[in-house]
Amino acid sequence: MSTSRLSPMNPSPQHNSPTVYQSSTDTFRSLLKDGTLKLFTNPTILSGRNDEGVFDKTLEGISFGPEIEGASNNYGLWEISDYQEKPKHNLLAKFFKEPGPQHFGEVKALRMMGLLVASGMIRDPHPDGRPLLRPAIIMEKKEGVLLRNTAVYKLATLQEQRSMTEQINAMMCRQAVEDAVTFKVYHYDNNLSNALLTFLDKEPAKVIDFIKSVKGLELVDYGDAYMVMKDVSKERLYDACMNRKKL
Ligand SMILES: Nc1ncnc2c1ncn2[C@@H]1O[C@H](COP(=O)(O)OP(=O)(O)O)[C@@H](O)[C@H]1O
Numbered sequence: 001m002s003t004s005r006l007s008p009m010n011p012s013p014q015h016n017s018p019t020v021y022q023s024s025t026d027t028f029r030s031l032l033k034d035g036t037l038k039l040f041t042n043p044t045i046l047s048g049r050n051d052e053g054v055f056d057k058t059l060e061g062i063s064f065g066p067e068i069e070g071a072s073n074n075y076g077l078w079e080i081s082d083y084q085e086k087p088k089h090n091l092l093a094k095f096f097k098e099p100g101p102q103h104f105g106e107v108k109a110l111r112m113m114g115l116l117v118a119s120g121m122i123r124d125p126h127p128d129g130r131p132l133l134r135p136a137i138i139m140e141k142k143e144g145v146l147l148r149n150t151a152v153y154k155l156a157t158l159q160e161q162r163s164m165t166e167q168i169n170a171m172m173c174r175q176a177v178e179d180a181v182t183f184k185v186y187h188y189d190n191n192l193s194n195a196l197l198t199f200l201d202k203e204p205a206k207v208i209d210f211i212k213s214v215k216g217l218e219l220v221d222y223g224d225a226y227m228v229m230k231d232v233s234k235e236r237l238y239d240a241c242m243n244r245k246k247l
């Protein structure tokens with residue numbers, strides 16, 4: 001990990017701003033500063049109509065299943081039961097209030113990850129019959145449960161929960177690093193609401209069995225992703241990700 005530099009963004013330590021945070025932000029900042037990473041919403045990443053026109057078309061013929069809980073920065077996520085005959089994979093639609101660079105960037109990141117199915121204006125499925133078309137992304141629905149929804153986590157002590165959180169955070173970062181190298185998409189939104197866990201057999205009953213029972217972890221939510229612009233070591237990407245929770 002690199003050491004902290006003093007700058008207006010990183011001022012000298014004061015009693016109410018713990019120094020430990022200052023050095024930990026440096027790795028990520030340096031990746032931005034040297035041009036290794038660029039936010040997908042950056043205008044230099046979005047290439048005209050290719051990206052800004054991703055919600056221009058109206059998409060029809062979609063049947064919705066249940067709403068997916070947990071949306072906070074969008075206008076709701078819905079399972080899709082039917083789209084263009086029977087879809088080969090499970091799909092969902094993520095809705096937004098209106099089009100904008102953040103959502104153009106999310107479409108681009110999903111496309112680069114190979115997870116984008118379609119994007120466009122889709123009739124709002126809220127049951128109160130809002131007659132509006134909203135910008136939405138149709139994407140692959142990944143398998144898994146959030147850590148906080150597992151019984152083993154709910155029944156654990158605070159200390160055990162902290163330990164499980166740390167282990168999942170490290171798994172998220174390892175996955176983010178692999179994806180960054182393979183797809184040039186750096187997830188960098190490693191909060192636990194964006195990690196879906198699957199288990200080898202069934203969810204473990206005991207904390208001690210927890211981590212060895214995890215079969216896989218899928219990252220979701222590319223709303224704050226960065227594009228990888230240059231060759232970069234896995235270590236730097238991993239450090240930046242692991243330090244994220246301290247920002
Ligand atoms: N591709 C996906 N597959 C399965 N579940 C998903 C997917 N994307 C999102 N979700 C679920 O929906 C929740 C909210 O979606 P997210 O994209 O994280 O929205 P927000 O931008 O509000 O954080 C996630 O916490 C997750 O449980």
Ligand SMILES: [Mg+2]
Pocket residue numbers: 193194220221
């Ligand atoms: Mg999220």
